Amino acid sequence: DTAVSQTPKYLVTQMGNDKSIKCEQNLGHDTMYWYKQDSKKFLKIMFSYNNKELIINETVPNRFSPKSPDKAHLNLHINSLELGDSAVYFCASSQDVGMNTEAFFGQGTRLTVV
Amino acid sequence: KQEVTQIPAALSVPEGENLVLNCSFTDSAIYNLQWFRQDPGKGLTSLLLIQSSQREQTSGRLNASLDKSSGRSTLYIAASQPGDSATYLCAVRNDDYKLSFGAGTTVTVRA
Numbered sequence: 001d002t003a004v005s006q007t008p009k010y011l012v013t014q015m016g017n018d019k020s021i022k023c024e025q026n027l028g029h030d031t032m033y034w035y036k037q038d039s040k041k042f043l044k045i046m047f048s049y050n051n052k053e054l055i056i057n058e059t060v061p062n063r064f065s066p067k068s069p070d071k072a073h074l075n076l077h078i079n080s081l082e083l084g085d086s087a088v089y090f091c092a093s094s095q096d097v098g099m100n101t102e103a104f105f106g107q108g109t110r111l112t113v114v
Numbered sequence: 115k116q117e118v119t120q121i122p123a124a125l126s127v128p129e130g131e132n133l134v135l136n137c138s139f140t141d142s143a144i145y146n147l148q149w150f151r152q153d154p155g156k157g158l159t160s161l162l163l164i165q166s167s168q169r170e171q172t173s174g175r176l177n178a179s180l181d182k183s184s185g186r187s188t189l190y191i192a193a194s195q196p197g198d199s200a201t202y203l204c205a206v207r208n209d210d211y212k213l214s215f216g217a218g219t220t221v222t223v224r225a
Contacts, residue, residue, distance in 0.1 A: 004157075031211075033213075035213075040217070041201065041217065041218055042215065042217050043203070043205075043215040044215075045212045045213065045214075048211060048212075050211075055211055056210075056211055056212060090157065090158065092158075092213075097211045098145075099145040099146060099165065099166065099207075100145075100146060100163075100165050101145075101146075101207070102146075102148060102160060102163045103148060103160065103205070103207075103213055104160060105150070105157045105158035105159075105160075106157055107156060107157035108156070108157050110155075
């Protein structure tokens with residue numbers, strides 16, 4: 001039973017298109033995140049929601065918009081895709097934002113923009 | 115801004131040898147530190163979580179130490195096996211709720 005699941009696993013699309021990546025967690029966690037892993041394998045935080053409230057909004061293009069319909073879901077919508085958006089996007093969740101919280105990650109979505 | 119560094123970037127050892135992976139961070143005011151494993155093309159698997167008040171954490175052949183004042187953590191993997199080949203990532207959580215990652219150490223265990 002997958003704890004943090006993302007769909008799709010692979011996404012190939014043309015420049016200029018709009019796409020969404022979905023994430024769901026069945027751990028009962030309050031906090032969810034989106035991370036981007038670039039070609040050098042470096043992971044960087046993009047967004048985080050706690051109890052459906054946006055708490056982290058890093059400096060990313062406003063073409064990226066997260067949406068959290070409920071605590072168990074955090075989706076990422078990307079408008080007007082560019083070549084540089086090609087990366088692996090990871091969703092994660094944690095119980096809360098407290099000191100002892102452990103993060104759990106999904107399997108990633110490999111986005112390729114052509 | 116928290117910066118996390120992992121050394122070495124890559125490591126190749128014969129099977130059975132112990133592995134020592136290093137992680138350093140610039141801001142010692144951390145909430146906790148987490149070690150992950152990432153297999154090629156896969157997601158991140160949490161290995162160990164060390165809270166800021168702890169000095170070490172153990173799970174099976176894995177042992178992680180934390181020296182918060184000097185901004186260092188070390189992951190020890192005893193009696194390495196080919197199945198331990200992966201990239202190991204260190205991440206620290208500060209009070210800004212973010213997990214800051216190192217670039218990882220890619221480990222190859224030769225049979």
